[in-house]
Amino acid sequence: MTPLVLVARLVLAAVFAVAGAGKLVDRAGSREAVRTFGGSHRHAGAIALALAVVELAVAAGLLIGAAAWWAAVAALALLALFTAAMARSLRAGVKPDCRCFGRLHSAPVGPRLLARNGVLAAIAVAVVAQGPSVSSATPWPTGHGWVTLGLVLVSATSLVAGGGLVIELLRRNGRLLARVEDLEATLARAGIEVPARRDRSDRPLRAGQRAPDFTLPDLDGRPVTLSELLRPGRPLVLVFASASCAPCRLLLERLAQRRAGHGAPADPAPTVAIVGDGDRAAWRALPEELRGPPLLIQEHGEIADRYGIELTPAAVLVSPDGLVAGPPSLGAAAVSRLILGPVEETDLRDARRPRTQPRWEPLLAGEGRTA
16 A cells, blocks of 8 residues: 555645646736635735645645655645635636646636546545555655656656646647637638648749749640730739639629720720639639630649739739739739729628729839839
8 A cells, every 4th residue: 555655645746746836837827816716806916826835835745754644634625625616616607717737737617627636635535544654654765766756756747747738738729720710711701712821932022023934724724924924015913813712703703894894994904814723623614704814723822822822812913024013912802903993892792992092003103114
């Protein structure tokens, strides 16, 4: 029985050491935990500090033979106090974070935490049951055995702390992923689709840089180069779109109306080329009037990466001499304004009010060029 008592003391010492150190590191969280569990708001800081010091003292006492029994009694009392506070919160219908180990691990009060405290209390009872003679009844090592004991204690403490840290990181990662999903949904409602992430090594293009050259096949497989799309005196707008993107579909419909002569601007319009994703079947399923011309297909987003495009729909304005005229326009409304001028709210769902953003002529003029 005595070796098991030694193990029980080491386990309790590791748990209380991590809990006390965690509370000292996370002073703000510990104060908040005291308040949420019904402690005095005025003295929450002092109570949290006292708890941390007592837990560390209990951990040290469990390692000292003469104080081991008293430390086990104190550990059992603390566990009873914590469990009573948790049970009280549950009866009141409140589930605050326990902050038991500070920032290493914090979870809402529930049956799992009560069960954990029950297991620790049972371990403390096993030590207390040995009576005040537990120190003499427990065979402590001598000589090199102390080194082994120290390594075991450090390993146990590291295991508890590391496990709590991993659990907390997983919880925070889950919250972060949920937040990213909310942001993507907000972008989608604003008319911006977020495609799958691609690794990009190139820096974002700046105004005045040479537009990256490319050769892409059209929907029939005929290769088309950037130089073929450039026309003297007319800028080029490269529109990046996806066949499965609803805002892209609205933009393509607007561009189709322009080609049909409805709503076309009075001044000379830029050349427009669609750079679509590699889903050829989805593109062929669209009505013919929504497919360009020209419609170029990139298989894995390689051209979008070169132009710094991560969202669809988006567009990049290229001057007649092949220079990038400005940052990408993001969203169906912004792209449509770049090509067609101001957009009314009824034209595109993501345009909330009429706008008068300048079109491509001032953009080119700002770089010292004219169309």
